[in-house]
Amino acid sequence: MLANYLIGLREGLEAGLIVGILIAYLGKLGRRDLLGRLWVGVGIAVAVSAGVGALLTWGPYAMTFEAQEILGGALSILAVALVTWMIFWMATHGAGLSKELRSQVDAAVDRSWLAIVVLGALAVGREGIETALFVWANVSGGSDPVLGTAGALLGILTAVAISWGISRGLVRINLSVFFTWTGLFLILVAAGVLAYGIGDLQEAGVIPGGDLHAYSLVAAVPPGSWYGTLLTGIFNFTPEPSWAQVVVWVAYVAVTMSLYLVMLRRRQPAGRVASSGERVESRTPALGTALRA
Incomplete structure (x- = not known):
């Protein structure tokens, strides 16, 4: 549940x-009349995702x-490819996200x-x-699909509440640190x-060696134990597990x-201290301030 929540x-x-950046920028342009079209696009994205x-x-x-x-094996590999791309994309594009979205608007x-509808759908649909x-790939390998799905929904609802709080100036969160540590996790x-x-592909016979176990931890982590269930x-x-x-x-x-740690290191000069003792801000994704820009 914790993994799906995060x-x-x-x-x-x-x-x-x-969505907050798009709404704020449309307001700055004096085009709040286009917000309805933006929300139509967001609604389409939510419906397609569901x-x-x-x-x-x-x-x-x-x-x-x-x-x-x-199918399960292929979609699991695809899911890993997408989430890996997402982690690296946010690490490299986070700082310029607001500017990029404004140019698209x-x-x-x-x-x-129709362009605003499409923009809203694509921005959220991905x-x-x-x-x-x-979440499906992770839940399909877990022991409790209902609990895993509930965790993901709870995470989304929490994100909605935090995003609303940030847009109203009620919540302050170091988004750079948040995305860095969740990326590692x-x-x-x-x-x-x-x-x-x-393992799915081995069970289907697509990849050989499914019966060749590299080791067994059944004695240390018995099936059905609370810590085994948690790890699963x-x-x-x-x-x-098999050798493959x-x-x-x-x-x-x-x-x-x-690669991720190297990218984070290159992104540093994080918070150097000037000779006068004044802190110099790091060059990290400034997504939080983008909503109020």
């Missing part, structure tokens, strides 16, 4: 900040076991009325579809989803975590 919170907060989640949940039941495993205002796909969650997807729900922990799952997990974490 997924919903992070993705929901991204979407909420984007539809994707429903299709992923109930669609595979008519398929054979092998087909379900192949300027271009949309000069076009047809976050929504990523959330639906990654999601890399570990994504590694578990990737290993689970490899958060990280898709498998007590008897272990190799993929280690390789993904090693490569992705290293």
Whole structure:
């Protein structure tokens, strides 16, 4: 539940900040008459995301076991690819997000009325579809799908409340720190989803070696134990993984975590202290101030 809560919170907060920036800029332009079209686009994005989640949940039941495993494995790998792209995209584009969105609004205002609808749908739809796909992939490997789904919904609702508070100046949060640490956490969650997807493909016979277990932790982490359930729900922990799952997990974490940490280090000169003792602000994503800009 915790992993899905943080997924919903992070993705929901991204979407909420984007919508807040768009609303604030339309107000600055004196075009609040276009807000209705923007909300239509946001509504379309939410509906499409919910539809994707429903299709992923109930669609595979008519398929054979092998087909379900192949679909589940392929979608798990796709979900990992999307969330990895999202983590690195936010790390590199966060600082210029407000400027980028404003240029898109300027271009949309000069076009047809449909352009604002499309802008709202695309701005929120990407976050929504990523959330639906990654939460589904994570829940499908967990022990309690209902609890996992509830965690994601609770995270989204929390994000809505925080976004509203930021837009009203009632909430102050260091978004740079938030996205940095959740990015690190999601890399570990994504590694578990990737290993689970490899396991699905092995069960379907697409990848060999499903019966070759690298090790067994059943004695240390018994099935049904509270800590085993917790590890499974958060990280898709498998007590008897195959060699392919272990190799993929280690390789993904090693490569992705290293690249992410290098990117964070390059983004630093974080908070140097001037000779007079005055703190110099770091060059980090200023998404919080964008809503009030």
